[in-house]
Amino acid sequence: MIKTLVQIVVVVALIMLGAVIGTRYASDNRATVVGDNARFAAANNAGGALTQSVGGSATGRVLEVRDGESIQAAVAEAGPGDVIRVYPGVYNETVYIDKDDLVLGGVIQSGAWPVLDGEKTLNDAILYSGNDITIENLHIQHYKGNAIMGQAGNNFLIRNNLIIDTGVYGIFPEFGTNGLITHNVLSEIEDAAIYVGMSDNIHVTSNEVFNNVAGIEIENTRHSIVENNYVHDNTGGVLIFITPGLPIKTTYDNIVRNNFIVNNNTPNFGAEGSIVAGIPAGTGILNMAADRTTIEGNVITGNKVIGILITDHMNAPNLTLDPEAEPNSDEIAILNNLMWGNGGDTIAEIKALKALSMVDDDVDILNVGTSTGSCILDHDRYPTVGLGDFGTCGFTTTADVVTYLLPEPAERREITADEMGKRAYYGICAGCHAYNVKMIGPPTQIIQALYMDDPQGIVDYITDPVKKRDDYPEMPPQNYLSEDVRRAAAEYLLTVTQ
Amino acid sequence: MSKRLQSNVNLALVVVFLLSAAVAAADFRLRDYCPPGFELTAGNACILHTLYDNYDSLQNAGVGGLKSALPPVRDGFSPQQIDLGRYLFFDPVLSGDNSMSCASCHHPALAFTDGRGRSIGMTGDATRRAAPSLWNVAFLQRFFWDARADSLESQMTEPLYSPLEMGSNPTKLLRDLGQNDAYVGLFRQAFPAGEGPPTLDQLYTAIAAFETSLISLNSRYDQYAHGYHEALTDDEIAGLNIFRSFVARCAECHTPPLFTNQQIAVIGVQEPDGLPFDAGAGDTSDNPTWRGGFRVPSLRNVAMTPPYMHSGTFDSLRDATEFYTLGRGHALPDEEKQRMILHWHIWEPDLGSAEVDLLVAFLGTLTDQAFLPDIPDAVPSGLRPVGTAPAGLNSLATGNRE
Numbered sequence: 001m002i003k004t005l006v007q008i009v010v011v012v013a014l015i016m017l018g019a020v021i022g023t024r025y026a027s028d029n030r031a032t033v034v035g036d037n038a039r040f041a042a043a044n045n046a047g048g049a050l051t052q053s054v055g056g057s058a059t060g061r062v063l064e065v066r067d068g069e070s071i072q073a074a075v076a077e078a079g080p081g082d083v084i085r086v087y088p089g090v091y092n093e094t095v096y097i098d099k100d101d102l103v104l105g106g107v108i109q110s111g112a113w114p115v116l117d118g119e120k121t122l123n124d125a126i127l128y129s130g131n132d133i134t135i136e137n138l139h140i141q142h143y144k145g146n147a148i149m150g151q152a153g154n155n156f157l158i159r160n161n162l163i164i165d166t167g168v169y170g171i172f173p174e175f176g177t178n179g180l181i182t183h184n185v186l187s188e189i190e191d192a193a194i195y196v197g198m199s200d201n202i203h204v205t206s207n208e209v210f211n212n213v214a215g216i217e218i219e220n221t222r223h224s225i226v227e228n229n230y231v232h233d234n235t236g237g238v239l240i241f242i243t244p245g246l247p248i249k250t251t252y253d254n255i256v257r258n259n260f261i262v263n264n265n266t267p268n269f270g271a272e273g274s275i276v277a278g279i280p281a282g283t284g285i286l287n288m289a290a291d292r293t294t295i296e297g298n299v300i301t302g303n304k305v306i307g308i309l310i311t312d313h314m315n316a317p318n319l320t321l322d323p324e325a326e327p328n329s330d331e332i333a334i335l336n337n338l339m340w341g342n343g344g345d346t347i348a349e350i351k352a353l354k355a356l357s358m359v360d361d362d363v364d365i366l367n368v369g370t371s372t373g374s375c376i377l378d379h380d381r382y383p384t385v386g387l388g389d390f391g392t393c394g395f396t397t398t399a400d401v402v403t404y405l406l407p408e409p410a411e412r413r414e415i416t417a418d419e420m421g422k423r424a425y426y427g428i429c430a431g432c433h434a435y436n437v438k439m440i441g442p443p444t445q446i447i448q449a450l451y452m453d454d455p456q457g458i459v460d461y462i463t464d465p466v467k468k469r470d471d472y473p474e475m476p477p478q479n480y481l482s483e484d485v486r487r488a489a490a491e492y493l494l495t496v497t498q
Numbered sequence: 499m500s501k502r503l504q505s506n507v508n509l510a511l512v513v514v515f516l517l518s519a520a521v522a523a524a525d526f527r528l529r530d531y532c533p534p535g536f537e538l539t540a541g542n543a544c545i546l547h548t549l550y551d552n553y554d555s556l557q558n559a560g561v562g563g564l565k566s567a568l569p570p571v572r573d574g575f576s577p578q579q580i581d582l583g584r585y586l587f588f589d590p591v592l593s594g595d596n597s598m599s600c601a602s603c604h605h606p607a608l609a610f611t612d613g614r615g616r617s618i619g620m621t622g623d624a625t626r627r628a629a630p631s632l633w634n635v636a637f638l639q640r641f642f643w644d645a646r647a648d649s650l651e652s653q654m655t656e657p658l659y660s661p662l663e664m665g666s667n668p669t670k671l672l673r674d675l676g677q678n679d680a681y682v683g684l685f686r687q688a689f690p691a692g693e694g695p696p697t698l699d700q701l702y703t704a705i706a707a708f709e710t711s712l713i714s715l716n717s718r719y720d721q722y723a724h725g726y727h728e729a730l731t732d733d734e735i736a737g738l739n740i741f742r743s744f745v746a747r748c749a750e751c752h753t754p755p756l757f758t759n760q761q762i763a764v765i766g767v768q769e770p771d772g773l774p775f776d777a778g779a780g781d782t783s784d785n786p787t788w789r790g791g792f793r794v795p796s797l798r799n800v801a802m803t804p805p806y807m808h809s810g811t812f813d814s815l816r817d818a819t820e821f822y823t824l825g826r827g828h829a830l831p832d833e834e835k836q837r838m839i840l841h842w843h844i845w846e847p848d849l850g851s852a853e854v855d856l857l858v859a860f861l862g863t864l865t866d867q868a869f870l871p872d873i874p875d876a877v878p879s880g881l882r883p884v885g886t887a888p889a890g891l892n893s894l895a896t897g898n899r900e
Binding site: 246319419428479 | 529531534535536537538546547548549551552553554555556557559561562563564565566715716721722724725726727728729735739740742743744745746749753754759760761762763764783785787788791826839840841842844845846847848868869
């Protein structure tokens with residue numbers, strides 16, 4: 001990942017050596033106290049179960065799916081609050097959930113799991129776009145794309161799944177707010193096993209990820225905690241990134257704590273051109289351009305290239321730069337971690353930087369690039385390179401931070417009937433009906449005169465219209481709008497005055 | 499069209515112009531109501547409402563999944579400004595020789611494109627790139643394929659004044675509009691606070707007002723997104739699932755609800771035969787890693803806008819779709835490939851032929867022209883509305899609904 005430009009840095013720096021050594025490699029800023037607990041101000045420390053604001057409500061019916069039946073058929077039948085229980089068996093399908101408040105859960109009997117098997121021909125096992133979705137107790141294997149992919153679903157709960165060899169990602173929520181990923185086991189994923197992309201308020205805890213290219217990746221995401229995970233034998237362990245070129249441009253306020261990040265030395269098998277394909281095998285934690293990452297209490301051992309690598313966009317090769325994405329890793333805080341046996345067989349570029357900094361020991365932590373406002377709690381604890389500008393952290397622990405999950409589910413917006421009616425009237429009805437002008441359909445004024453106190457009459461007509469007027473085409477049915485929306489639109493139409 | 503024929507047409511248009519120079523101002527009156535989709539406020543502003551207002555989006559960026567809010571919209575123009583913009587948009591008086599209007603390359607019957615790989619301007623020569631659709635430009639932050647303009651007003655000055663496009667100039671525009679009683683009256687209706695003859699800023703504002711009124715959010719896909727799952731066939735839903743899968747990755751850049759994430763992407767499409775390499779945003783920014791990069795276009799109404807890509811490399815939507823599964827950089831000469839950083843989502847998804855067909859079927863569900871505006875029967879210059887019509891249209895003025 002850092003190869004090409006680290007080489008450039010080395011060349012430039014070596015030229016400067018003998019005259020002035022770059023401050024990053026020679027300065028000592030430990031006397032400066034940097035940062036305080038205010039960086040955790042957005043946390044939710046009210047306590048209670050992490051699950052309290054995520055997942056399906058499970059207040060509805062229970063639909064059972066047994067071996068030989070279709071999970072998707074059950075999803076199609078399900079309504080808000082329902083629980084789909086999938087019994088042991090093998091299911092070769094892609095399940096998509098474009099509705100809210102559903103639990104899709106496996107039933108494990110005597111050690112037998114329900115298995116979703118893509119047989120290396122299906123793209124994804126589960127796609128969801130709805131809010132308040134729970135996915136649990138499933139064994140998912142042999143897909144080409146993802147095991148579980150979410151697009152803009154909020155309040156998701158993904159737990160207790162076995163995910164093996166499911167293509168590019170294992171668990172991949174994108175554009176989601178408020179989600180918990182817990183107690184999953186993921187392996188043999190060719191990019192990130194758990195990949196949180198462009199999301200807010202996320203908690204990733206108690207997962208085991210191994211033999212993947214990347215273990216856990218937090219990308220263009222704010223306010224997450226990654227804790228208590230066992231991250232071993234991947235190419236890279238935990239990645240905190242701003243990936244440039246995405247529509248959401250920031251990553252900040254993420255905590256990586258109390259994880260085992262061990263022996264992540266597996267040869268890189270990422271796809272050509274993917275960003276993770278550049279990660280050197282042997283990387284524990286990699287922070288690229290993300291701000292206000294706090295790293296505490298991790299056991300980081302046996303990662304042969306580096307324990308923690310902090311870099312910016314300029315030092316990553318083959319990356320398309322984005323003028324709207326701030327490229328530096330700023331306000332990083334490294335609190336106390338157990339680091340041991342990292343950097344023992346590192347890459348040539350890091351060896352050169354060590355030589356430049358006159359460090360002989362194996363290095364636990366390396367910073368390349370400008371990092372402003374960053375700190376380390378105990379400068380003497382780890383062999384480091386490039387941390388000369390780091391101050392001493394003005395805070396010692398994240399222990400008081402419970403979670404960034406929201407106390408209440410996200411987007412339970414109350415939409416009034418009037419708002420709904422207005423949006424449907426202008427968004428749809430107004431394509432054919434203007435207030436007092438003839439368009440494709442008769443003017444709203446004429447409809448108002450006909451149905452003055454009878455919105456239900458309008459609802460009935462637009463649900464199943466018949467041709468009424470010789471000088472207008474027949475109206476197409478509006479039954480694709482729910483009964484509530486049709487009623488709201490009818491009531492709103494009767495109030496329009498211009 | 500041969501140059502000679504073109505100049506004859508131009509001559510004929512000039513004659514028409516002279517004959518009808520006395521178009522009565524009274525023949526034109528601007529609408530006092532908003533286009534479909536917009537509510538008229540007490541302050542005489544048109545405000546857009548859509549069912550997508552029911553939803554939020556992460557960081558208010560207007561990207562997400564099915565039930566995600568749109569990006570911030572540019573609205574609030576008056577009905578009169580929008581309607582004046584409509585007359586201007588279709589009036590060939592805006593071009594240097596009175597032959598072309600905006601609609602000559604952005605025709606409503608072709609989803610506001612011209613059906614060409616590269617547009618043809620006043621001289622009859624091809625320009626460098628394709629005319630993009632104008633549907634939903636109210637939600638866009640940047641304009642042109644290489645994203646070099648950040649407002650519709652600054653964008654439109656280029657085609658208006660480029661000798662290769664409409665070939666006009668500010669002096670001619672101010673003279674023609676200022677000497678036309680009908681236009682002077684219409685500008686006074688649209689800009690009641692102004693005094694004196696029409697100004698260029700008013701012209702740009704009015705055209706931007708019209709362009710931002712072109713809203714297309716009522717496709718069958720939208721019905722599905724809002725919860726009516728019967729709106730799509732099983733094949734179309736299968737296509738949607740491929741579209742959003744992380745194998746095909748279409749939705750990663752063509753992100754709902756607008757079907758663009760509005761970013762620059764370097765995808766490595768080849769130029770049509772014989773055309774030189776186009777560096778796109780690499781030439782118009784100081785970012786060398788954007789070499790070969792172009793703005794991700796919205797896919798709404800995409801089935802109506804062949805040919806595809808910035809210079810029309812692909813005649814069919816199927817070919818354009820298939821491009822993405824033929825391998826990373828497969829279409830580039832080696833030396834160009836070395837000089838470009840292809841987008842990380844360009845890879846080898848290894849889609850089957852049937853999957854490409856399903857994707858195309860899904861893309862067809864993004865068609866919606868319910869809010870198609872009327873082409874005026876006459877424009878204040880007295881010239882024939884639209885002027886030179888784009889290829890593929892049989893007559894100079896079609897698609898008029900009134």
